[in-house]
Amino acid sequence: MNITPDMKMADVLFHNYTLLPVVSRFNIKLGFGDKTVSEVCRNSDVNLDFFLEITNSYVDEDYIPQKELNTFPVSLIVQYLKKTHQYYLEEKIPEIERNIQRVLDAEKTINDKFSLVENFFTEYKQELTNHINREEANVHPYVLEIEAAAIKNEINKSLHSKIRKYSINDFASEHDNVEEKLFDLKNIIIKYLPPCNSSGLCNSILIELFRLEKDLNAHANLEDKVLIPKVAAMEEKLLALYKA
Ligand SMILES: [Fe+2]
């Protein structure tokens, strides 16, 4: 069932609790009463169409965008991507780390293999941090510059050589898949580690890993299937303009 403007926001969350972090990324706070999605977005200064496209594609992987995410400004997409990065590094990763530490404390003598999970996750955190830093330091400023030039319909020499040197498609070909490693980690815990005595905590770690993987997947789709093609089309237009 698609999320529509007239649905009550509370009902949307009752049916799709995995949207809770997504809604927070839009700076929308709980306590909706009976307000509809459209009312909540208006009160929180959120672009309704963008909210609908993001939430619908999040809950349904087969969702076909109604109004094409491509119509939204790059700056709006970048703002959302940044919020998501922040959620990973400041909330999700520390939460999983805390649970891993709890298991380690509880199982010290009986399950020394669990430290494998800790090492694996520390490496993963570093990899994800590097991935995010690179996007925020290089890719986001670049795509905003491309959008600003496309709006003005102007390209100068320096931007021209920037595109020639490293275009968004170069980034696309190097954009690595950070979700895959999480699958490996779940696999280790489910299949190969000795049974965990603190099974409640182990299950929480697994559930959080499943959720993080789903969220990262949606995030990568937004980068690969929406942002990159949109910027590539703008680059192409700008390059043609330079020749003219
Ligand atoms: Fe990202």
Ligand SMILES: [Fe+2]
């Ligand atoms: Fe990425």
